[in-house]
Amino acid sequence: xxxxxIVTEIVKKTGLEKDAVEATxxxxxxxxxxxxxxxxxxxxxxxxxFLLKKRAAKTGRNISQNTxxxxxxxxxxxxxxxxxxxxxxxxRLKVK
Numbered sequence: 001x002x003x004x005x006i007v008t009e010i011v012k013k014t015g016l017e018k019d020a021v022e023a024t025x026x027x028x029x030x031x032x033x034x035x036x037x038x039x040x041x042x043x044x045x046x047x048x049x050f051l052l053k054k055r056a057a058k059t060g061r062n063i064s065q066n067t068x069x070x071x072x073x074x075x076x077x078x079x080x081x082x083x084x085x086x087x088x089x090x091x092r093l094k095v096k
Contacts, residue, residue: 003029036077048081 003025010021032042032050042050057073081089 046084048085051078053078
């Protein structure tokens with residue numbers, strides 16, 4: 001599902017104007033991005049947590065040149081779904 005499809009679904013369900021919904025969705029995404037860029041985790045109860053994971057420095061391998069490569073320590077954004085989120089998704093999806 002794309003951002004445009006999300007906006008369309010919200011418009012259908014709420015009856016709000018498309019421009020207002022688009023601005024709200026974009027605002028939520030910008031707020032999450034800027035909070036994480038400032039080093040803060042974002043907690044959405046019942047949905048999940050957008051968090052920053054710290055990765056230690058390590059030595060990797062460039063297999064095409066068969067050389068060792070130093071990978072510096074870095075921070076990556078991650079998402080951890082809430083238990084309710086996981087339960088809802090797994091109850092709707094039945095693996096055959």
